[in-house]
Amino acid sequence: DQQVKQNSPSLSVQEGRISILNCDYTNSMFDYFLWYKKYPAEGPTFLISISSIKDKNEDGRFTVFLNKSAKHLSLHIVPSQPGDSAVYFCAVTDRYSGTYKYIFGTGTRLKVLA
């Protein structure tokens, strides 16, 4: 039973437009949320995170939104660039569980078209 779902396996966006990647989770105990980006033949790299006490966190072109009542988070990339083409994973954790565990979604492959 998946606790974290990324329902869109792939997404194509024109360069300069907004990319919106979505992630849903089931457990209200999760209180810290992250996005990782992964290029082929490389390990995932940290992109941006948000704590459950916030509903928005921004870092340059990347903004993460958290809707706790809907158990939903999204990553907005504006403007999208061809170099953003990668697989994006959301990850969630319960910081006070003591398990030190991230639970990852299945990933969304973003393709930014020049």
Add this chain to the structure above:
Amino acid sequence: NAGVTQTPKFRVLKTGQSMTLLCAQDMNHEYMYWYRQDPGMGLRLIHYSVGEGTTAKGEVPDGYNVSRLKKQNFLLGLESAAPSQTSVYFCASSLGGGGTDTQYFGPGTRLTVL
């Protein structure tokens, strides 16, 4: 700073063979993790370590053993490889635990078990 390195990058095994994957980090991180990534699934935690000499089970530990004899190294062993262990294996490390310390990933090891 090399960050997190993994050896080997690729390996093909026959069913029943054994092997050890090596992860090394030069960031003086306390926490280290082993994940596997399979098609259509997110990264799943196999084992982790919260410090030198410690190990703990993650989400999918069966068929694997780990050791953390030195702080900078985390070894993942397969005693008797099975085709179900065909996967891409990622090692990660973080300064602390609890989820808010960013996990840094290695480039991965692609393992095929025939």
